[in-house]
Amino acid sequence: MERWPEGPSADPKAARERYDSGIRESRKAWREANKAALPAAHFGLGIVTVASVTVGLSAGPVPGLLVAGAFTALFLVAHAVMTLRGVRGPDGVRRAYLLTFGWTNWI
Numbered sequence: 001m002e003r004w005p006e007g008p009s010a011d012p013k014a015a016r017e018r019y020d021s022g023i024r025e026s027r028k029a030w031r032e033a034n035k036a037a038l039p040a041a042h043f044g045l046g047i048v049t050v051a052s053v054t055v056g057l058s059a060g061p062v063p064g065l066l067v068a069g070a071f072t073a074l075f076l077v078a079h080a081v082m083t084l085r086g087v088r089g090p091d092g093v094r095r096a097y098l099l100t101f102g103w104t105n106w107i
Helices: 012-033 038-059 061-084 090-106
Strands: none
Touching: 038 061, 038 090, 061 090
């Protein structure tokens, strides 16, 4: 049984503050663990470029363009979402780029 610092009749305000601070710490740790780096995003762009060229050479230009187009569409959607959230300019482009190609951070 957990012992409350406030005693047997816990203060709801203190309990809420303890809960909120625990959630903040947990979310901060999750963000740090899942943060994509710019070099990893560049590597992801390189992988997508090589994959679309390889698919284009082996299966034809249309499938190669579909691979490149899918990632372009993902980037444009991510950038539109960033713009709607109020993140504009170079920071919005950077965040959309990291979202689109930062997956190589976990390979």
